[in-house]
Amino acid sequence: MRSLKVLEGLTPAEAAAHWLVRLDVGDLSATEQTAFDVWLADSPANEAAYAQACDAWDMVGIYADDPNVQALRASVLAGHRRPARAGFMRVLAAAAAIVLTLGLGLSASQGPDFVWWLPTSEARYETRVGERLNVVLSDGTAMTLNTDSRLSVRYRAERREVRMERGQAYFEVAHDPSRPFSVEGGGRRVTALGTRFEVHVDDRAFSTTLVEGSIAVDPLKTSLDTSLGARAQRVVLKPGETLTARAGRQAVVAPEPLAAALAWRDGFVEFRDDSLASAVTEMNRYNPHPIRVRDERLNALAVNGLFRAGRPEGFIEAMSQLHPVRPVRRSDGGVDLFWKEPGAQGSSDTPSKGR
Helix, strand or coil: CHHHHHCCCCCHHHHHHHHHHHHHHCCCCHHHHHHHHHHHHHCHHHHHHHHHHHHHHHHHHHCCCCHHHHHHHHHHHHHHHCCCHHHHHHHHHHHHHHHHHCCCCEECCCEECCEEECCCCEEEEECCCCCCEEEECCCCCEEEECCCCEEEEEECCCCEEEEEEEEEEEEECCCCCCCCEEEEECCEEEEECCCEEEEEECCCEEEEEEEECCEEEEECCCCCCHHHHHHCCCEEECCCEEEEEECCCCCEEEECCHHHHCHHHHCEEEEEEEEHHHHHHHHHCCCCCCEEECCHHHCCCEEEEEEECCCHHHHHHHHHHHCCEEEEEECCCCEEEEECCCCCCCCEEEEECCC
């Protein structure tokens, strides 16, 4: 039967997704209906895979109004209408992945931490403040977007490209020497074949940390440090190293404690002798109601510790206990930090005027 030939080479999970999508679309021919019945009864593994796929598909209904789910359905239906078998098979493989992985992770501290598998060769991903997003691309590359991040992915026959507009992302790259994987952002291009690394881009700096494997970092024509001329050259990182580039300065490579650098993937922020000013900036990345330092004397205070991202209360409490910090809550929900004079109260819930 033709439908059974279409399934050749697929795992039970992938075949289950094929039938799930076809049954959801509807209009099965008599031949296809017979093929489905034969496949389902062929082995207990097929029956179990189809039951699991149905359960996961029900989960998709919870997020039916989400634009990512709508995009997935549109892609699947578009793939069904295409006569080309190769394109249709890519859609089916991706559909198999999504029905088995969607909704597996929920971050108690950050809200939904979705896992998406998308079959498209070009897509955009974005997170809001306080959100994280796990994505598995069609080649098996996994990436995690941190809070307030935006990037686009474009896969071509000869290369795989990611363009980061802002934010932070972690990549576990599927090995494919014939198609190098690159991430562009902040005037830099990071190139890898099969490795694990993260990239952080904002309007002040670019940084990338290598966890495993090897990456090459090249300056682009739009590099933050084009004024440095020939000194802005390719750098190859070793595991545990971070390259940081700021406008008008030579890029710096330094060792980075990986546990601290990657704590955000578990919903935490870790500080090691960071200034209070930089720690507040980092905490504000996860907080829609920012903390503001109202006395310059506080900026240089050293901060150490592991804090839950998106929960500034614990951070503020620790600062007020360990340092001469007096927090005052603003009417907009944020908190102002003032210098605490000797004998003054440790904190105040009296709202201050937001500025």
